[in-house]
Amino acid sequence: MRQAQLQRAWAEYMLAGDNSVDEAQDAAASPVLRMARLQSSAQEMPKHKRQGMYQDYYFDQKIDHFGLRGNETFRQKIYINGDSYVPGGPVYLFNSGETPASPSYLAAGEPYALAKATGGMLIIMEHRYYGVSYPVSDMSGPNMRYLTLENALEDIAHFVRNAPAFVNKTVGLSIGPENKWIATGGSYSGNLAVWLRKLYPDLFHAAYASSAPLLISTNFYQYDQVVGRALPCAQNISEAVLTLDAVLDSGDRSLISSWKQAFGLGALKSDSDFAGALTDQLSNTVQYYMPPAKGSGSSDAIDTLCRWFSRSYNNPLQNFADMTAAYIRNNGIDPVTAYSSASGADNIDLYQDGRSWYYQTCTQFGYWQAAPPEPLRRLRSKYVTQEWQSKPCRAFFGEGVTGQPDVGVLNKKLGGLFPNVTRVVFVNGLNDPWSELSVASDPSVAAINMAYGENVVITMSKASHVTDFYFSSSRTDFGVDIARKRILAAIKSFL
Numbered sequence: 001m002r003q004a005q006l007q008r009a010w011a012e013y014m015l016a017g018d019n020s021v022d023e024a025q026d027a028a029a030s031p032v033l034r035m036a037r038l039q040s041s042a043q044e045m046p047k048h049k050r051q052g053m054y055q056d057y058y059f060d061q062k063i064d065h066f067g068l069r070g071n072e073t074f075r076q077k078i079y080i081n082g083d084s085y086v087p088g089g090p091v092y093l094f095n096s097g098e099t100p101a102s103p104s105y106l107a108a109g110e111p112y113a114l115a116k117a118t119g120g121m122l123i124i125m126e127h128r129y130y131g132v133s134y135p136v137s138d139m140s141g142p143n144m145r146y147l148t149l150e151n152a153l154e155d156i157a158h159f160v161r162n163a164p165a166f167v168n169k170t171v172g173l174s175i176g177p178e179n180k181w182i183a184t185g186g187s188y189s190g191n192l193a194v195w196l197r198k199l200y201p202d203l204f205h206a207a208y209a210s211s212a213p214l215l216i217s218t219n220f221y222q223y224d225q226v227v228g229r230a231l232p233c234a235q236n237i238s239e240a241v242l243t244l245d246a247v248l249d250s251g252d253r254s255l256i257s258s259w260k261q262a263f264g265l266g267a268l269k270s271d272s273d274f275a276g277a278l279t280d281q282l283s284n285t286v287q288y289y290m291p292p293a294k295g296s297g298s299s300d301a302i303d304t305l306c307r308w309f310s311r312s313y314n315n316p317l318q319n320f321a322d323m324t325a326a327y328i329r330n331n332g333i334d335p336v337t338a339y340s341s342a343s344g345a346d347n348i349d350l351y352q353d354g355r356s357w358y359y360q361t362c363t364q365f366g367y368w369q370a371a372p373p374e375p376l377r378r379l380r381s382k383y384v385t386q387e388w389q390s391k392p393c394r395a396f397f398g399e400g401v402t403g404q405p406d407v408g409v410l411n412k413k414l415g416g417l418f419p420n421v422t423r424v425v426f427v428n429g430l431n432d433p434w435s436e437l438s439v440a441s442d443p444s445v446a447a448i449n450m451a452y453g454e455n456v457v458i459t460m461s462k463a464s465h466v467t468d469f470y471f472s473s474s475r476t477d478f479g480v481d482i483a484r485k486r487i488l489a490a491i492k493s494f495l
Contacts, residue, residue: 054079054106062158068146077125079103080171082173084119088179091163092111093123093183096130097187098356101127110468114184114487118488121173136350149195153192160181180205181204187211190469194207195419206425206495208487208491209426211466215411219368221376222372224279224372225377227286231305237316241378241380244381245381247259248383259321262321263325272341277339278380282380285302286464289302362396365405368385368386370384371385418445429467430460431464440459456490
């Protein structure tokens with residue numbers, strides 16, 4: 001649950017930066033791309049902005065595309081930016097995935113920059129069961145059954161088929177068969193972009209996927225290994241974790257309780273919940289890491305974390321405890337709400353994005369970030385297992401939801417690391433733990449995907465999760481500017 005909240009907050013923060021594309025790019029051969037350079041001189045304010053800064057629109061979407069609810073519909077939120085649109089230009093569709101759709105993306109971020117540079121239209125579509133786009137009255141187990149990958153993909157396809165009339169009615173712009181649709185997204189929504197290109201090649205001409213974990217896994221222990229590679233103090237943390245596991249193995253309740261108190265987690269009754277809570281700071285520091293801009297005076301998040309373990313007067317476990325207690329205290333975290341595995345199970349009210357994502361992981365994706373097996377080094381306790389992460393699925397959604405999805409079925413259908421698609425730009429930061437499930441997980445995997453068609457694989461050695469999708473291209477110190485120029489060049493070649 002906490003991960004979804006952090007991801008949403010981070011996305012909003014990233015979009016606050018300057019996300020412009022270098023306008024000194026060579027003029028494109030396409031008439032549409034040439035016209036894009038002239039579009040900014042147009043005087044008439046678009047209809048969707050005359051009525052207020054970016055209207056939210058609603059598309060009547062089918063509750064279930066596969067027969068259970070007939071033609072019943074719900075309202076699915078849509079945003080449209082046609083400011084740079086040239087008739088016949090590309091249409092970039094960004095389904096916001098496991099976060100609510102935000103109008104911030106209409107004026108910042110890589111899909112916006114691509115639309116601006118290519119005379120395109122940008123359409124943002126909210127994923128069912130996120131934000132305000134709910135087809136049900138509450139989030140009880142039975143009501144979650146319409147939240148499937150298949151329905152989510154068909155939502156997008158159904159919208160695209162009906163987009164000409166919808167776009168003309170809402171913003172007064174014309175699109176038709178001559179427009180090329182490009183699916184875009186980051187993280188899970190990056191998966192959606194690739195899978196749309198694979199399953200609906202008649203609708204989507206190309207795709208751009210940032211940090212897409214295409215290989216679906218229920219035992220994602222590699223996440224921890226990337227965290228370890230990114231942290232210079234990883235060995236100290238590993239030693240602390242081994243000591244902690246010995247404490248938990250001892251069964252000495254007094255000793256265990258004293259250490260829970262030292263970590264600021266005394267309210268957690270479950271030893272596994274306690275062990276799981278210790279992954280929070282480590283994971284988020286690496287997954288959302290951004291090196292401070294030169295001359296900014298900002299501290300480096302990784303350096304700040306590792307500084308705790310440079311205190312030689314304490315053993316590694318005490319340093320880990322002091323660091324975690326400060327993190328809990330400084331961020332105002334309620335340990336029970338944030339880290340108790342069954343917290344919120346009985347709350348079936350709407351507008352819980354974390355609950356929606358947990359359901360998707362319970363039923364189709366897993367993505368359980370377990371401790372690596374022996375003899376691999378690990379920065380998380382052996383008590384952090386896939387069983388511990390999946391067990392609450394039943395409490396949240398009913399006995400039929402076991403938390404052990406058959407991911408082999410989806411991997412076979414969608415291709416896993418080898419989706420067999422063409423005209424896709426795959427982008428990954430190699431400090432991103434999720435890159436281990438991406439086409440950038442191994443050079444041979446990347447090479448096979450590039451050889452299959454007009455695919456482009458771009459990696460950034462110092463970047464992390466969806467860095468290219470959100471972050472400012474004005475930074476030149478860790479490869480984002482170069483990556484974004486390559487993304488634009490690839491998209492132009494597809495057009």
